[in-house]
Amino acid sequence: MSEVLVLIDAVDGKVSKPSLELLTIARAIGAPSAVVFGDADTATLSGYGAEKIYTYADQAFQDFLVAPKAEALAALIAEKSPAAVLVPSSAEGKEIAARAALKSGSGLITDAVEVAVDGGNITTTQSVFAGSYTVAAKVTKGAPVIAVKPNSVAPVEAAGAGAVEAVSFEVSDAAKGAKIVTSEPKAASGRPELAEAAIVVSGGRGTGGDFSEVEGLADALGAAVGASRAAVDSGWISHTFQVGQTGKTVSPQLYIAAGISGAIQHRAGMQTSKTIVAINKDEEAPLFELVDFGVVGDLKTVLPQATVEINKRKG
Numbered sequence: 001m002s003e004v005l006v007l008i009d010a011v012d013g014k015v016s017k018p019s020l021e022l023l024t025i026a027r028a029i030g031a032p033s034a035v036v037f038g039d040a041d042t043a044t045l046s047g048y049g050a051e052k053i054y055t056y057a058d059q060a061f062q063d064f065l066v067a068p069k070a071e072a073l074a075a076l077i078a079e080k081s082p083a084a085v086l087v088p089s090s091a092e093g094k095e096i097a098a099r100a101a102l103k104s105g106s107g108l109i110t111d112a113v114e115v116a117v118d119g120g121n122i123t124t125t126q127s128v129f130a131g132s133y134t135v136a137a138k139v140t141k142g143a144p145v146i147a148v149k150p151n152s153v154a155p156v157e158a159a160g161a162g163a164v165e166a167v168s169f170e171v172s173d174a175a176k177g178a179k180i181v182t183s184e185p186k187a188a189s190g191r192p193e194l195a196e197a198a199i200v201v202s203g204g205r206g207t208g209g210d211f212s213e214v215e216g217l218a219d220a221l222g223a224a225v226g227a228s229r230a231a232v233d234s235g236w237i238s239h240t241f242q243v244g245q246t247g248k249t250v251s252p253q254l255y256i257a258a259g260i261s262g263a264i265q266h267r268a269g270m271q272t273s274k275t276i277v278a279i280n281k282d283e284e285a286p287l288f289e290l291v292d293f294g295v296v297g298d299l300k301t302v303l304p305q306a307t308v309e310i311n312k313r314k315g
């Protein structure tokens, strides 16, 4: 089976959920080889199907911004000629993907929501123009470098050989142009990361600035909290929670929007969610055109009722 390189994202050795999703996709199109800069739990990687695990220990990968990783990935692509290279479609992942693709003379596809093999070709699906078009694409030159959105598949465990191979790679001076000066971990909220969460509960202007009902439902569901730009611009919640064209793109299994009208710029960030639920007191709200389930009502009543019921059933 052809080798598929998978760029692994890990914090303090803990492999991110999007990386496990990539391994799951890689298994469907070939034999996954994990590419790890720094530290990642190898038992987890082999538990999700990694046949090989390439590790890079050089401190330069931690001390400098993306260029060293892109350089090393490009060299690995040249050496292995993989069937495909999968990276997480995060800001960092996409930058590494773009640089590695350019260095390798390969085609690049970003924000894929599906990767498949069709008649020997690797094809992708993207959702574009605020989700109003679905595009099928394939790379025609080099090893396809594909950045895949979080939550495109559910991670599935499957044992792989997990053969660890330490790669010694000398990072060039040219790749050491941007040094990381400080790095502070974000204060833990106890909630999942917005872009990776399987469930997102978002609030908009309709909250009137009080996000407690949105947070209450999010915590009952183990969900991340999101927001519309109107809520962010009003200073009710930090910009890091904004979903949409100028915020984060999310694609969870379940997206619940409360007091959000459904402007095109908000849709752009959540339209590929698998199931969409809206709570709005205006039955003409545009978001109702998009939803799987809609509740016409006051979020101040509906959200606490839903939270109580969910907690009761968890019970």
Ligand SMILES: Cc1cc2nc3c(=O)[nH]c(=O)nc-3n(C[C@H](O)[C@H](O)[C@H](O)COP(=O)(O)OP(=O)(O)OC[C@H]3O[C@@H](n4cnc5c(N)ncnc54)[C@H](O)[C@@H]3O)c2cc1C
Pocket (backbone or CB within 6 Å): 203, 204, 205, 206, 207, 227, 228, 229, 230, 231, 242, 243, 244, 245, 246, 247, 248, 258, 259, 260, 261, 262, 263, 264, 265, 266, 269, 279, 280, 281, 282, 285, 297, 298, 299, 300
């Ligand atoms: C260049 C550009 C980029 C943008 N980027 C983004 C972006 O990334 N993300 C984003 O979200 N927006 C973005 N916007 C803004 C976007 O156009 C909308 O203005 C914004 O999404 C509206 O937010 P909202 O739905 O919370 O507010 P509104 O449109 O004011 O809607 C509030 C909704 O709450 C309902 N409501 C009120 N009270 C209640 C209640 N008690 N219970 C239930 N429902 C209630 C109302 O019926 C209404 O439908 C962008 C705009 C531009 C021009």
